[in-house]
Amino acid sequence: MTPTLLDIHSVSLTFPGVERPILSNITYAVQTGDFVIVLGSNGSGKSSLLKLIDQRYQPSSGKINLDGKLLTSYRDKSFHCAVKTLTQNYHESLFTSLTVLENYLLIRQQYEPNLLAIKTQHESEFLQTYLSQFNTNLSSKLNQIVDQLSGGEKQALALALTVLYPPRILLLDEHTSALDPKSAEQLMSMTQQITEKYHITCILTTHDLAIAEQYGNRILALRNGKIHHRIENDKKQDFNQENLLAACY
Amino acid sequence: MMLASLISAIFTQSLTFLPLALGISISYSLLRATDMTLDGSFVLGAAVFARLVTLGISPVIAGLCALIAGSLAGVMVSFIQRGGRVDPLLAGVLATFILTSGNLALMGRPNINLLTQHTLVSTAFAQSNLAGWSLVALYSLSFCLISCLLVRSRFGLMLRALGDNPALLKRLGTPVETYRLLGFALTNSLAAVSGILTAQTVGYADVGMGFGMTLTGIGAIILGQQILRAMLKRTTLRVAAEFSACVIGVLLYFFAMNGLLRCDINPVYLKMILGIILIIFLRSAVNPNQKRAQS
Numbered sequence: 001m002t003p004t005l006l007d008i009h010s011v012s013l014t015f016p017g018v019e020r021p022i023l024s025n026i027t028y029a030v031q032t033g034d035f036v037i038v039l040g041s042n043g044s045g046k047s048s049l050l051k052l053i054d055q056r057y058q059p060s061s062g063k064i065n066l067d068g069k070l071l072t073s074y075r076d077k078s079f080h081c082a083v084k085t086l087t088q089n090y091h092e093s094l095f096t097s098l099t100v101l102e103n104y105l106l107i108r109q110q111y112e113p114n115l116l117a118i119k120t121q122h123e124s125e126f127l128q129t130y131l132s133q134f135n136t137n138l139s140s141k142l143n144q145i146v147d148q149l150s151g152g153e154k155q156a157l158a159l160a161l162t163v164l165y166p167p168r169i170l171l172l173d174e175h176t177s178a179l180d181p182k183s184a185e186q187l188m189s190m191t192q193q194i195t196e197k198y199h200i201t202c203i204l205t206t207h208d209l210a211i212a213e214q215y216g217n218r219i220l221a222l223r224n225g226k227i228h229h230r231i232e233n234d235k236k237q238d239f240n241q242e243n244l245l246a247a248c249y
Numbered sequence: 250m251m252l253a254s255l256i257s258a259i260f261t262q263s264l265t266f267l268p269l270a271l272g273i274s275i276s277y278s279l280l281r282a283t284d285m286t287l288d289g290s291f292v293l294g295a296a297v298f299a300r301l302v303t304l305g306i307s308p309v310i311a312g313l314c315a316l317i318a319g320s321l322a323g324v325m326v327s328f329i330q331r332g333g334r335v336d337p338l339l340a341g342v343l344a345t346f347i348l349t350s351g352n353l354a355l356m357g358r359p360n361i362n363l364l365t366q367h368t369l370v371s372t373a374f375a376q377s378n379l380a381g382w383s384l385v386a387l388y389s390l391s392f393c394l395i396s397c398l399l400v401r402s403r404f405g406l407m408l409r410a411l412g413d414n415p416a417l418l419k420r421l422g423t424p425v426e427t428y429r430l431l432g433f434a435l436t437n438s439l440a441a442v443s444g445i446l447t448a449q450t451v452g453y454a455d456v457g458m459g460f461g462m463t464l465t466g467i468g469a470i471i472l473g474q475q476i477l478r479a480m481l482k483r484t485t486l487r488v489a490a491e492f493s494a495c496v497i498g499v500l501l502y503f504f505a506m507n508g509l510l511r512c513d514i515n516p517v518y519l520k521m522i523l524g525i526i527l528i529i530f531l532r533s534a535v536n537p538n539q540k541r542a543q544s
């Protein structure tokens with residue numbers, strides 16, 4: 001039996017002054033290699049759930065374990081290496097006034113504390129090769145300022161840099177929702193390529209049922225902060241869009 | 250003759266102002282913080298230097314102490330705004346507020362005359378004006394050069410990242426507060442350098458000499474940036490361009506000011522007119538902070 005990677009145990013989230021709990025009594029276990037799709041209408045608590053997992057919020061009750069240890073027992077740095085988030089808002093994951101290469105160098109120095117040991121020439125070759133494995137033309141834009149890239153390119157860059165040092169768990173909060181259908185599809189196939197190559201466990205929120213059908217292997221549907229419906233990976237026949245629409249909203 | 254004296258006034262004033270302008274540029278464009286402390290550190294540099302020199306201490310040691318005092322002012326302001334609990338602009342005003350009485354206490358009186366004192370440049374000026382100003386240029390430009398090299402290095406990359414997205418930088422495990430502190434120490438010691446040089450060239454240190462300096466500096470820098478952007482047909486400037494923008498802006502500012510003075514404009518209205526010109530520049534400029542908030 002594979003050990004539970006992420007164990008969410010009867011977690012609730014309330015905010016002072018907000019009457020209704022944002023999330024109530026959520027219990028869910030994520031195994032290594034899962035690709036979980038979180039569905040639910042606006043305000044159902046999807047983003048809040050992801051924020052609990054990456055510790056931007058703390059649960060009001062219940063507990064969350066990663067590898068059998070409480071999230072709060074991890075040191076900041078090792079936690080941020082193990083759990084990474086990408087949202088539709090690339091501002092949160094990129095230094096937008098710096099170049100592509102500079103963004104990479106800043107992430108690089110997290111793992112190579114001796115800044116001076118990082119040789120720019122060598123690194124730019126590495127980055128070029130790294131980026132060229134993805135189906136984008138980012139590898140020819142190393143010296144471009146991020147602000148001047150297209151939305152799709154920014155999001156692809158953010159994803160590529162987020163997994164430069166692969167996390168255990170990748171949290172994706174509607175990361176394709178601001179993109180046109182074609183760019184969204186490209187980014188999703190890049191996401192899949194990455195999660196498979198680096199064995200990253202992924203939890204993704206979306207309103208796009210086609211994404212859920214094509215990429216998910218488990219579905220978690222929220223409604224008003226509670227688990228409304230769940231589909232496990234042995235029920236592949238339930239992963240079609242009509243069924244999801246009927247069952248999850 | 251008129252023209253020669255105008256040009257020399259512009260150049261000499263620009264030379265002593267340049268380190269401060271560079272400090273302002275680093276805090277405004279890189280760290281994205283409008284650090285009003287620079288007004289106070291400018292005076293602090295002049296005050297510490299003047300006081301120590303009149304106490305008979307060697308000008309070199311006095312200069313070093315003044316430089317350190319400036320960087321300590323930076324440390325102070327970074328502590329005030331530590332953790333983002335006090336707005337940077339307010340922190341700067343607060344720090345300057347504190348420095349106003351600090352400077353007066355240090356000097357012991359509102360004004361110290363340096364004309365009769367032995368200073369870093371007094372021997373050179375005794376030889377000739379040219380020798381004196383060359384030495385001032387040497388001091389001013391070498392501090393600017395050192396700062397430019399620092400800003401172009403990895404350290405500068407960290408400062409730019411800090412100004413761009415402190416939350417992300419923190420999540421990457423960088424000690425952001427340390428970099429903030431170092432950044433402010435750098436900009437405030439540059440302001441102190443300007444203060445030290447100004448005190449020696451005008452011949453006195455005065456508690457009120459820093460008033461409006463940061464504001465003027467920002468105006469000059471924005472003017473320079475606008476011109477450079479138009480010339481380079483680019484919307485963003487890199488480090489080397491930022492420094493050139495500083496130089497251009499400062500030269501033009503002193504050109505405007507000396508020009509106005511020579512047009513027999515009543516000095517009483519000088520700040521008012523310059524203020525209005527500043528408003529026009531600020532309104533026409535792309536403010537990097539504002540652009541961020543909109544997008």
Ligand SMILES: Nc1ncnc2c1ncn2[C@@H]1O[C@H](COP(=O)(O)OP(=O)(O)OP(=O)(O)O)[C@@H](O)[C@H]1O
Binds near residue numbers: 018045047
């Ligand atoms: N910091 C907060 N303080 C108060 N209420 C909050 C906070 N964060 C979220 N909420 C509330 O929690 C509820 C769930 O928000 P959440 O962002 O998790 O929804 P969501 O499912 O991600 O919605 P969407 O599909 O629109 O992204 C909303 O009603 C929201 O107003």
Ligand SMILES: [Mg+2]
Binds near residue numbers: 046047048
């Ligand atoms: Mg959301």
